[in-house]
Amino acid sequence: xxxxxxxxxxxxxxxxxxxxxxxxxxxxxxxxxxxxxxxxxxxxxxxxxxxxxxxxxxxxxxxxxxxxxxxxxxxxxxxxxxxxxxxxxxxxxxxxxxxxxxxxxxxxxxxxxxxxxxxxxxxxxxxxxxxxxxxxxxxxxxxxxxxxxxxxxxxxxxxxxxxxxxxxxxxxxxxxxxxxxxxxxxxxxxxxxxxxxxxxxxxxxxxxxxxxxxxxxxxxxxxxxxxxxxxxxxxxxxxxxxxxxxxxxxxxxxxxxxxxxxxxxxxxxxxxxxxxxxxxxxxxxxxxxxxxxxxxxxxxxxxxxxxxxxxxxxxxxxxxxxxxxxxxxxxxxxxxxxxxxxxxxxxxxxxxxxxxxxxxxxxxxxxxxxxxxxxxxxxxxxxxxxxxxxxxxxxxxxxxxxxxxxxxxxxxxxxxxxxxxxxxxxxxxxxx
Amino acid sequence: xxxxxxxxxxxxxxxxxxxxxxxxxxxxxxxxxxxxxxxxxxxxxxxxxxxxxxxxxxxxxxxxxxxxxxxxxxxxxxxxxxxxxxxxxxxxxxxxxxxxxxxxxxxxxxxxxxxxxxxxxxxxxxxxxxxxxxxxxxxxxxxxxxxxxxxxxxxxxxxxxxxxxxxxxxxxxxxxxxxxxxxxxxxxxxxxxxxxxxxxxxxxxxxxxxxxxxxxxxxxxxxxxxxxxxxxxxxxxxxxxxxxxxxxxxxxxxxxxxxxxxxxxxxx
Ligand SMILES: Cc1ncc(COP(=O)(O)O)c(C=O)c1O
Numbered sequence: 034x035x036x037x038x039x040x041x042x043x044x045x046x047x048x049x050x051x052x053x054x055x056x057x058x059x060x061x062x063x064x065x066x067x068x069x070x071x072x073x074x075x076x077x078x079x080x081x082x083x084x085x086x087x088x089x090x091x092x093x094x095x096x097x098x099x100x101x102x103x104x105x106x107x108x109x110x111x112x113x114x115x116x117x118x119x120x121x122x123x124x125x126x127x128x129x130x131x132x133x134x135x136x137x138x139x140x141x142x143x144x145x146x147x148x149x150x151x152x153x154x155x156x157x158x159x160x161x162x163x164x165x166x167x168x169x170x171x172x173x174x175x176x177x178x179x180x181x182x183x184x185x186x187x188x189x190x191x192x193x194x195x196x197x198x199x200x201x202x203x204x205x206x207x208x209x210x211x212x213x214x215x216x217x218x219x220x221x222x223x224x225x226x227x228x229x230x231x232x233x234x235x236x237x238x239x240x241x242x243x244x245x246x247x248x249x250x251x252x253x254x255x256x257x258x259x260x261x262x263x264x265x266x267x268x269x270x271x272x273x274x275x276x277x278x279x280x281x282x283x284x285x286x287x288x289x290x291x292x293x294x295x296x297x298x299x300x301x302x303x304x305x306x307x308x309x310x311x312x313x314x315x316x317x318x319x320x321x322x323x324x325x326x327x328x329x330x331x332x333x334x335x336x337x338x339x340x341x342x343x344x345x346x347x348x349x350x351x352x353x354x355x356x357x358x359x360x361x362x363x364x365x366x367x368x369x370x371x372x373x374x375x376x377x378x379x380x381x382x383x384x385x386x387x388x389x390x391x392x393x394x395x396x397x398x399x400x401x402x403x404x405x406x407x408x409x410x411x412x413x414x415x416x417x418x419x420x421x422x423x424x425x426x427x428x429x430x431x432x433x434x435x436x437x438x439x440x441x442x443x444x445x446x447x448x449x450x451x452x453x454x455x456x457x458x459x460x461x462x463x464x465x
Numbered sequence: 466x467x468x469x470x471x472x473x474x475x476x477x478x479x480x481x482x483x484x485x486x487x488x489x490x491x492x493x494x495x496x497x498x499x500x501x502x503x504x505x506x507x508x509x510x511x512x513x514x515x516x517x518x519x520x521x522x523x524x525x526x527x528x529x530x531x532x533x534x535x536x537x538x539x540x541x542x543x544x545x546x547x548x549x550x551x552x553x554x555x556x557x558x559x560x561x562x563x564x565x566x567x568x569x570x571x572x573x574x575x576x577x578x579x580x581x582x583x584x585x586x587x588x589x590x591x592x593x594x595x596x597x598x599x600x601x602x603x604x605x606x607x608x609x610x611x612x613x614x615x616x617x618x619x620x621x622x623x624x625x626x627x628x629x630x631x632x633x634x635x636x637x638x639x640x641x642x643x644x645x646x647x648x649x650x651x652x653x654x655x656x657x658x659x660x661x662x663x664x665x666x667x668x669x670x671x672x673x674x675x676x677x678x679x680x681x682x683x684x685x686x687x688x689x690x691x692x693x694x695x696x697x698x699x700x701x702x703x704x705x706x707x708x709x710x711x712x713x714x715x716x717x718x719x720x721x722x723x724x725x726x727x728x729x730x731x732x733x
Contacts (some may be wrong), residue, residue, distance in 0.1 A: 036600035036607035039614040042623060050623040087510035088716055089628040097629035109632035110622045115639050116631045262639035289478055291502045293639040
């Protein structure tokens with residue numbers, strides 16, 4: 034027998050409304066910016082109860098803030114998660130996830146195709162705290178499996194790798210995580226909940242750099258971490274931070290307090306409290322403004338990206354074009370399955386003539402901005418070999434999947450014809 | 466805390482502090498396919514304000530093993546045995562949804578055991594729709610979605626949550642999804658089948674508070690009010706919440722409970 038569940042609001046509606054009621058104090062329809070460090074405690078008993086988590090509410094904006102909470106609840110709704118925590122940056126969201134789950138002696142297995150900042154954190158900074166990471170090729174499930182050790186506490190990858198544009202098989206890696214009782218964290222910055230919901234695919238935790246498509250206009254730095262609420266921390270037995278009394282909060286056992294919100298509780302009560310990487314109310318407001326149009330912007334980002342990919346695929350100066358929506362991409366089928374509406378607005382290609390041609394190409398573009406970011410309304414370009422990875426020799430670059438002529442584009446919201454015209458002109462100039 | 470009730474282990478949350486047999490007891494009974502964490506806020510507050518909180522996971526729910534009970538009466542006997550196992554002659558008792566019926570039946574079967582009765586999200590009878598029961602019978606994801614969606618104020622996701630950063634609807638969905646096979650159906654069927662003789666309400670000697678959610682889609686406030694009218698002296702409190710008022714309006718529910726317990730003629 035088939036049963037029809039009640040229909041939840043569509044993502045477009047959630048993007049505009051989730052997590053916000055008209056302001057009870059003023060009736061303001063837009064999200065008010067509660068630019069206040071702290072909140073008045075009505076009496077000493079209420080104060081004590083708020084501090085002790087006996088009643089919910091706002092105390093101090095490092096822990097929670099009404100404007101920031103709207104962003105958090107909107108993301109929880111859009112991702113289908115039980116709770117979300119906003120952070121000062123995408124980078125802070127990753128730190129918060131790792132340190133909530135493990136301490137010294139912990140181990141992470143991560144995809145090798147990661148944003149450079151995430152790689153820095155995992156490869157250089159966390160080892161100083163006794164947390165090691167093994168990097169594996171995103172597509173090689175056997176490598177993921179072989180890298181898991183008794184002390185592994187997290188699997189981590191990007192839905193669509195930045196800048197390499199390869200697609201993580203989230204359902205397969207999630208199944209592996211489930212077999213080992215280990216949580217899977219997915220960085221969904223590039224896909225956003227609009228193109229695909231990682232929690233529905235089996236991920237346990239999702240993070241974003243809200244700096245990118247969520248805010249969408251290149252105006253803020255921000256991040257968010259969403260707790261799916263499905264992972265059974267007790268059954269796993271690998272997460273004493275969540276299942277054993279925490280001296281830092283009156284012996285609270287987070288999985289007793291709430292089995293489905295244990296991770297988010299600890300991440301807020303310890304991580305935001307002690308690490309302090311909270312999001313400011315002003316930035317939360319800017320991200321919310323962007324989020325309201327996410328369902329309008331993403332289809333346009335994706336459609337123009339496809340037009341650019343098709344154009345480059347036929348251009349003699351573009352030797353290889355990497356985008357999962359192209360049938361030539363090794364992850365094409367996987368991308369069609371996981372992201373039927375399109376797999377991202379990021380693409381990369383190898384320019385004929387290598388490093389020197391790449392330099393000329395970038396310097397000849399006029400609409401594309403040459404900068405280190407993605408997910409802006411404005412189209413962006415970067416040439417890793419002459420910028421982010423300029424110290425590497427050709428062999429090291431090849432190992433990182435970056436050729437001397439690799440160029441990465443982040444496609445914005447300009448008219449596609451204008452972008453193609455700009456690319457066409459710059460490609461011609463690059464070959465002179 | 467582990468307790469042996471009806472010869473079988475049960476687990477109860479004590480609000481984040483060690484159980485103290487010297488303090489007055491509060492027994493908190495959760496609803497169908499839920500667990501102790503439905504009472505998260507009230508448990509923690511009361512446990513830090515002079516009460517010994519006992520928020521059990523009903524048999525086969527949460528951390529309690531055992532077999533699922535299929536009637537309100539069987540659950541009431543189990544709850545009575547749980548109190549007896551703790552050596553409690555009396556307790557303040559609050560129940561939510563299925564738990565409210567268990568609490569009510571406990572007070573009627575074991576007069577004197579219940580010092581003050583709080584019934585939240587309640588109605589007698591508590592009919593459950595055929596489509597909902599059929600979906601639960603199949604352990605269908607549709608049944609989980611029905612419970613969490615109808616279990617909150619309409620379109621609750623489109624409003625601010627009482628708990629900053631939390632999606633109360635998704636969190637409750639996750640809790641229902643965790644229920645062992647058959648557990649949700651057993652709970653809903655027990656609600657649907659419960660049909661006490663209304664004349665028994667007359668004999669209730671315990672002070673009763675009925676808490677109803679203004680936006681409750683499962684046990685509408687007028688049903689709660691009707692029940693309150695049939696119980697002599699019952700107090701009726703309307704809160705700004707749907708059926709999941711324990712998390713949707715934790716402060717208002719707590720305030721009603723504090724009044725109910727403080728005003729009780731005898732301690733627990
Ligand atoms: C995929 C991805 N994850 C994480 C980050 C880090 O985010 P933030 O710069 O907001 O700290 C970035 C930033 O470039 C990114 O592209």
